[in-house]
Each structure stands twice: as C-alpha cells, then as structure tokens.
Amino acid sequence: MAAPNGRGSWNIIGKFVLAALACLTVAACAEPDDLNANQQAGTINAADYSAFYLWTGVPAPAAMDDAQAVYLLWGELRIDDPSRIVPLRRAAPTAIVDEKWLVVRAERLDWQEAAYTQLTREADRWNRHGGLTGVQVDFDSSTDELGDYAKFLRDIRLRLPEGLKLSATGLMDWPANAPRQELDAMRDALDEIVIQTYRETVTIQDYRRYLAATERLDMPYKVALVEGGEWEAPAQLASDPDFRGFIVFLLGEKHKKVRK
Structure with missing residues (x-):
C-alpha cells in the first residue's frame, strides 16, 4: 500500500519481502552546507543527514521525516535473466520530497529490449504526477571496463522519459x-555520480587516499558512507564545487547486530 501524500510519509517501507542482498541497507545524504558538522572524526549517525537511499524491507528512520532527497530501490536485473527487472517495490511512492530517485540494481549490462521498456514504463508511472527527479543505476563496474x-x-x-536525470553509483578506484x-x-552520460567509501558494512580504511x-x-558527485562506520571528512571536499x-548507507537491524 502506498504512503499517504505528505513529507515524511514513508510507511510503504517494509511492506514487501526483499531478496537477501537488497534487504541490507538504506542510505542518507547531507547537503554541502552541512559539511562543517561532518568533518570531525567519529561514527556515522543518520540523524546528522538530510536525504536517504531507502531499500525495501528496511524501516524508515526518524530522520526521514525531514528528508530532502530519497533514492528508492525499485528493482534488480539479475545475472540469470537480461530480459526482466525483478520488481522489489510494487507501489509508486507518493511522499513529497525535494528529490526522488528510482534506483535499479544491475548485475549485467547486456539488457534485452524488454528490460529497457520495463524501466522506462516504471519511471513514467512514478512520475505520473511529477516529482520524480531521475533514475539511478547501481552496477559494480571494474575500473578497466x-x-x-x-x-x-x-x-x-537516451531512453529516459523527458526531463528525468541519470545517476550512478561508483567505486573509489x-x-x-x-x-x-x-x-x-562517464561525465557525458551522467548528471551525478555517488562514490561509495565502504565494503559491505565496513568503511574502507584508506578512503582518504582515494x-x-x-x-x-x-x-x-556525492560520497556514500556506511552507518556506524568510522569517518572523518577530507578537508578538500568542503572547497570542491562539484561535491x-x-x-x-544505513544498515538493517540484522546487519547492525552482526557487526556488533
């Protein structure tokens, strides 16, 4: 069942059972204006951030009540079938937020036409009454590819409905x-990229070098962190006009317990 209209209405979360990997996480984002509050060394607390990647099956944190942007996992194109994206979120979100992104996870790039059509139709459905910012692709490409x-x-x-932006996750390498x-x-293809600084539930130790x-x-670009991970913002980010x-990246309760 879809959430009622209004900022902070995210009770569609947790209504569907997600495949094991997709249940892992949620993510939250801080605007550059919040940089000074995030430069001190410490652990990542979602309450300090203002936008979220929300994975189906993970309860929405209280911080989402004031979310400025949300990236919602819609589906996965899995390694065994290039013709179909497996939907993980059936209801189109209706909560009001400044930025709303549809995320598709891809395990291969040789999509068949039916998968492209499925994606564009879903983007149209989410944007039927406006409010969808764009589509984000989550694919772990090696650097040499x-x-x-x-x-x-x-x-x-080229296939996206008119007016929608394109984003992608990226590796620090x-x-x-x-x-x-x-x-x-990559710059010519995208409106933004999100660089990940973690592996599974742990911050990569030499993130500053990367x-x-x-x-x-x-x-x-944006920089993705992991909830509870150790972090000290590199000083150069504050002065980078592209940042x-x-x-x-928030962890579900099961994965928080495993890390403890």
Whole structure:
C-alpha cells in the first residue's frame, strides 16, 4: 500500500519481502552546507543527514521525516535473466520530497529490449504526477571496463522519459585510477555520480587516499558512507564545487547486530 501524500510519509517501507542482498541497507545524504558538522572524526549517525537511499524491507528512520532527497530501490536485473527487472517495490511512492530517485540494481549490462521498456514504463508511472527527479543505476563496474559501462549509461539516458536525470553509483578506484577518457565518457552520460567509501558494512580504511582524486571526476558527485562506520571528512571536499554531499548507507537491524 502506498504512503499517504505528505513529507515524511514513508510507511510503504517494509511492506514487501526483499531478496537477501537488497534487504541490507538504506542510505542518507547531507547537503554541502552541512559539511562543517561532518568533518570531525567519529561514527556515522543518520540523524546528522538530510536525504536517504531507502531499500525495501528496511524501516524508515526518524530522520526521514525531514528528508530532502530519497533514492528508492525499485528493482534488480539479475545475472540469470537480461530480459526482466525483478520488481522489489510494487507501489509508486507518493511522499513529497525535494528529490526522488528510482534506483535499479544491475548485475549485467547486456539488457534485452524488454528490460529497457520495463524501466522506462516504471519511471513514467512514478512520475505520473511529477516529482520524480531521475533514475539511478547501481552496477559494480571494474575500473578497466568503465568505457563499456559509459556506453550502457548513454543508452539508458537516451531512453529516459523527458526531463528525468541519470545517476550512478561508483567505486573509489574510478577517480583514482581510471583513464581520463573513460571518466570523460562517464561525465557525458551522467548528471551525478555517488562514490561509495565502504565494503559491505565496513568503511574502507584508506578512503582518504582515494577521495583525494575526486577532482578528476570533473562532474557533480556525492560520497556514500556506511552507518556506524568510522569517518572523518577530507578537508578538500568542503572547497570542491562539484561535491554535492554525503550519503550514509544505513544498515538493517540484522546487519547492525552482526557487526556488533
């Protein structure tokens, strides 16, 4: 059942059972104006952030009452079937928020036409009354295959309904080690990229070294953190005009207990 209209109405969460990996997480994002509050070393607390990636099956945190942006996992195109995206969220969200993104997780890039059609139809449905900002693709491309991934993203972009933006998640190794021409190709395909600083439920220890290269992206980007992870914001982020904020990846209760 869809949430009632209104900011902070996210009770559609938890209505559907998610595949094991998809149940892991939610994420939250802080605007660049909040940078000064996030530069001190410590652990990540969702209450300090103002936007969320919300995965189906994970309860919405209280901080979502004041969310500025939400990225909602809609479905997955799995490795065994390039023709179909498995829907994980049946109801189109209706809560009012400044930014609303439909997220699709991909395990392969050789999509058949039926999968593209399924995605664009769902984006149209979510945007039927306006309010959908865009589509985000979540795919773990290796750094040496970014060129192929950029081609795939350009194809997605051409198919999106008019007015919708395109985002993608990214690995820290991309800005650090990808060839310039492949980063340029990603920039040409996307409106933003979200760089992840964690592996599963743990912050990658040398994130500062990798994030020192984010200026090579030369495009709008956000930095994704993991809830409860150790973090100290690199100083250069505050002065980077392309930096758009932090994203905190919240863990479901089961995974919080495992980490403890």
